[in-house]
Amino acid sequence: MQEQKPRYYLIDGIRGITVVSMVLFHFCYDVFIVFGNNPGWYGNPYVYMWQQSICQTFIFISGLVWQWGRAANLRRGLCLNLLGFALSFITLVFMPTEVIWFGILNFLGCAVLLMFPLEKAAEKIPSVLGLGVCIFCFIFFKNIQYKTLGLGDVVQIHLPDFLYSIKILTPLGFPYPGFVSSDFFPILPWMFLYLGGYFFGRIFMEHSGWHSFACKKIPFFSALGRRAIWVYLFHQPVCMLVCMFIFMPL
Numbered sequence: 001m002q003e004q005k006p007r008y009y010l011i012d013g014i015r016g017i018t019v020v021s022m023v024l025f026h027f028c029y030d031v032f033i034v035f036g037n038n039p040g041w042y043g044n045p046y047v048y049m050w051q052q053s054i055c056q057t058f059i060f061i062s063g064l065v066w067q068w069g070r071a072a073n074l075r076r077g078l079c080l081n082l083l084g085f086a087l088s089f090i091t092l093v094f095m096p097t098e099v100i101w102f103g104i105l106n107f108l109g110c111a112v113l114l115m116f117p118l119e120k121a122a123e124k125i126p127s128v129l130g131l132g133v134c135i136f137c138f139i140f141f142k143n144i145q146y147k148t149l150g151l152g153d154v155v156q157i158h159l160p161d162f163l164y165s166i167k168i169l170t171p172l173g174f175p176y177p178g179f180v181s182s183d184f185f186p187i188l189p190w191m192f193l194y195l196g197g198y199f200f201g202r203i204f205m206e207h208s209g210w211h212s213f214a215c216k217k218i219p220f221f222s223a224l225g226r227r228a229i230w231v232y233l234f235h236q237p238v239c240m241l242v243c244m245f246i247f248m249p250l
Contacts, residue, residue, distance in 0.1 A: 005068070006211065006215055007215065008211070008214040008215060009214075009215060009216060009217040009218070009222040010213065010214040010215070010216055010217075010218065010222070011061060011064070011065065011214060011225070012217075012218075012221075012222040012223075012225035012226050013217065013218030013221040013222040013225055014057065014061065014218075014221075014225070015057075015058070015061055015224075015225030015226075015228050016218065016220070016221030016222060016223070016224035016225030016226075016228070017218070017221050017225075018053075018054055018057045018058060018061075018225075018228075019224055019225060019228050019231050019232075020221070020224070021050070021053070021054050022054045022058075022231075022232070022235070023231065023235045023239070025050055025051060025054060026235065026236055026239055027239045027242070027243075028041070028047075029041075029042070030236075030239050030240055030243045031243055031247075034098065034240070034243070035243050035247045037247075055104060055185070056193060058104065058108075058228075059104075059107075059108070059111075059185075059190055059193050059194050059197065060193055060194070060196060060197040060200070061197060062108055062111065062112075062194060062197060063111070063115075063193070063194035063195060063196065063197025063198040063200075063201065064197040064198065064200055064201040064204070065197075065201065066112065066115050066194075066197075066198055066201065067198065067201055067202070067205075068201070073112050073113075073115070073116070074113070074116075076109075076112055077109045077110070077111075077112035077113040078109070078113075079109070080105050080106070080108050080109030080112065081105070081106055081109030081110065081113075082109075083105050083109075083229075083233065084100075084102070084103060084104075084105035084106030084107075084109055085106070087100055087103060087105060087233075088100050088101055088102075088103070088106075091182070098182040099180070099181065099182065100181055100182055100183040100184075101170075101179070101180075101181040101184065102170065102171045102181065102184060102185065102186065103181065103182075103183035103184065103185060104183060104185045105232075106171075106185075107185035107186070107187070107190055108194075110171075110187065111187075111190070111191055111194040114187075114191065115194075115198065118195070122195065122198065122199070125199075127199050127200075127202040127203045127206065128199075128203065130195070130196075130198075130199035130202075131196050131199040131200055131203065134192045134193070134195045134196035134199060135192075135193075135196050137189070137192040138189050138190075138192035138193045138196065139151065139189075140189075141173070141188050141189035141192060142189050144159070144173045144174070144186075144188050144189055145173055145174070145175050145184075145186060147159045147161070147164065159174075164176055164177065165177070170186070171186055171187060172186055172187050172188055173186035173187060173188035173189065174186075
């Protein structure tokens with residue numbers, strides 16, 4: 001009889017806490033931006049940090065657990081991409097001002113599939129080295145969609161304009177002039193963060209002492225984290241309906 005793999009509920013719990021943070025963030029976005037109650041809200045640096053904490057946690061955890069769901073990853077990657085395409089179509093038809101092109105679902109779907117050819121090369125890299133290089137590259141490539149590479153104001157490399165004139169390169173991190181998306185997660189730099197999660201997952205598996213601690217549940221949040229995709233798909237329509245009820249005249 002095959003031994004059942006343990007469930008690391010703590011990771012589910014972290015994902016669940018992030019789900020709640022995401023719902024609150026998107027509700028605030030609807031209130032302040034979509035319904036125009038504070039158009040400058042999104043420009044606040046603390047709001048940006050909040051938004052980044054959510055998406056970076058989701059992407060890092062997704063990379064962390066990739067090796068544990070290897071058997072289902074092909075199906076998962078295809079499903080995430082199909083859901084991403086469906087979300088693009090729905091927003092284009094019903095919310096064209098908030099249309100989503102290559103949002104986080106499409107990125108995660110592509111990242112899951114890209115790990116199949118990348119895993120063989122990644123296996124040859126020591127886990128700690130791989131994690132460090134990936135985090136460095138994520139920071140270095142963070143502003144690639146704004147035509148620069150570097151480390152803040154210390155090191156800056158300006159990329160040639162022609163890379164941003166080819167529309168097919170937009171999902172890679174080179175958006176063409178006039179490109180607009182309310183949720184945009186290109187392959188670069190985000191694949192480096194996903195790979196960082198993958199390497200951290202290997203480090204986690206190498207430290208057996210962490211396993212029993214990671215099996216502990218966070219009440220409510222661990223259960224919620226296992227249903228993160230469904231919350232993501234349905235929370236925004238609910239938030240919009242609540243805002244419409246509050247702010248639109250009868």
